[in-house]
Amino acid sequence: MSLDAIVREGAADSSVIMLGGGMPATELFPRGSLTRAFRAAMDDPTAAALQYDWPEGRIGLRKWVAARLRRRGADVDHNAVILTAGAQQGITLACQFLVRPGARVRVSVESYPAALELFRQREAVLALGKEPADCAYVMDGIDNPHGSAPDPDARASLIREGLPLIVDEAYAELDFESRIRRPLLADARDRVWHVGSVSKTLSPGLRTGWLVPPPDLVERVRRAKFTSDLQSSTMSQLLVERFLTTEDYDAHLVRARDLYARRAGVLSTAVRRHLPEWRFSEPAGGFAIFLKTDHVAEHPTADEEWLRTATGHGVAFDPGALFQARPGSGTLAMRLCFSAADDEHLIAGVKRLRTAWRAHLEA
């Protein structure tokens, strides 16, 4: 059975506690506001939400994105913003310009799986550390899977170095201490491909994100967006635009950070108590922690076997190999998400992992 099949089997079984997936908390979805926005959209005689729009998307939402970046110190006009189907499409569009077969893309040792898979599909070489690179993929603000904040020295060196950068801020608004950073865009406007999204903060199902490419490439990126899917969902853009321009998004973010920070604490405490062999860094934000053991994985399917054992004990996680630029490094790892489970399930899930881990070691 493939990894994907095991993941799906676990997800389909409601008795399995799901600590993988990286999903936002259902209770944070602003259903009331979105319902008001939907009604307003249906009352509009032109029904713009259901009709075609321009490839770059609605001007109101692009203005919101540009203004928010300007407040953080970046020189961005709304004409430079292209709305995308989530952060992932922003990364994909950037790759169409930066990543040809054989290109060396610098990534972190552990990073966002769908970006790694994309680079591999495009036949890129994944570069680590000081290895030569043609461009770099950076999760700024808060990274996935560690939930860690960026190291200021590493950021300064990124700016000095002069590489084209794909800067993914998908989790940046979920810094538990509400730190607002100067975006890398502000210091390297002509070679940063800035990627943002409301998938983690409002709703992933609406698939609404944005890309700010280098200024001289905006028109070509707009054409690439057009041939990708003509435009992103007008309905989604309109719902998100109305929320961001009529509701208090920052107050919403405070509620989200509070909930996630509390859950992060519950999960961390449970792991320290019940899974002392698994090391992790205390998260500074985001949805998850990334755990490693010293336990040597003896063969390439070690991740699969550990996940299968865990699922058999009623708990699932995201296998570490998905996040590894060079999987099969020799020790087992996993991502546990605190975002979408309540305290009771977090604690029960970790206890099941303890039992599963003992069984796995004895097997």
Next chain:
Amino acid sequence: MSLDAIVREGAADSSVIMLGGGMPATELFPRGSLTRAFRAAMDDPTAAALQYDWPEGRIGLRKWVAARLRRRGADVDHNAVILTAGAQQGITLACQFLVRPGARVRVSVESYPAALELFRQREAVLALGKEPADCAYVMDGIDNPHGSAPDPDARASLIREGLPLIVDEAYAELDFESRIRRPLLADARDRVWHVGSVSKTLSPGLRTGWLVPPPDLVERVRRAKFTSDLQSSTMSQLLVERFLTTEDYDAHLVRARDLYARRAGVLSTAVRRHLPEWRFSEPAGGFAIFLKTDHVAEHPTADEEWLRTATGHGVAFDPGALFQARPGSGTLAMRLCFSAADDEHLIAGVKRLRTAWRAHLEA
């Protein structure tokens, strides 16, 4: 000023009658049904519409697509269906497997602009007629921009020939005589990339379409969809799925075909009366007619000048060059859409075109 700039200027000016754009009629959008679907989605305690889903999309909608294709004679299981952001993303995904730089893609002399632009971006060679080709792009059912039905001999020869085919059925449900054809998929399952959409029949703003790739490539296409944008909007999928599975879609299609057929008649009659120099084929379905003159376009910007003249006289259209596989063929052409204008605007628009055309000839 670029063509794009002239088009946008015309679209922004409410005094300009827009006969371009290829937009569905606003009055056909099923707002009541979609509102009921939205309410049901918000009442769902898991709020699935706002959450992540699998890359291939909701099973209910995929089952609907597969069942509809099976009724037309194709052997398609829902596991072979991948939901996409409209037909365009289906074509793009197919290109990732079929169209490498230098590939020869056979197209019609006039075809769908966003597909032509995509092939050019991918550095393909556009092949016409009997020229050698590696694959073919075919608008089956009803084509764009002519609104014509397929020639049975051409279809038979396509099946015999054995090329990989990207088959775009975006307009197929809008055949004015409600003809239901055996899909090309049914006769060449292993080399047809079948593309469908509800953009023309329900709503383009929801960006919901599908791709049925050759069976042995489904898993790889699913991974390509994942790295493109993770998945299409869950919200859109859910609204469309609920409409298609709980409302009478075929009755909706009858209303749509009736409206468009009537408008096609109004536009055709007006063109024959007021623009006798412009030739076109009577449409068999779809949104538009494609008109040609014998008037020689003396330089490459002739299309732009004619559109600018028309916009100056209060009417806009889609310039012919957008649809031409080999633009600059020497004579002026244009697409006029009857889909989104009422009778009065269709007639007034054609009268303005007459005045504009006289002014253009005298200039």
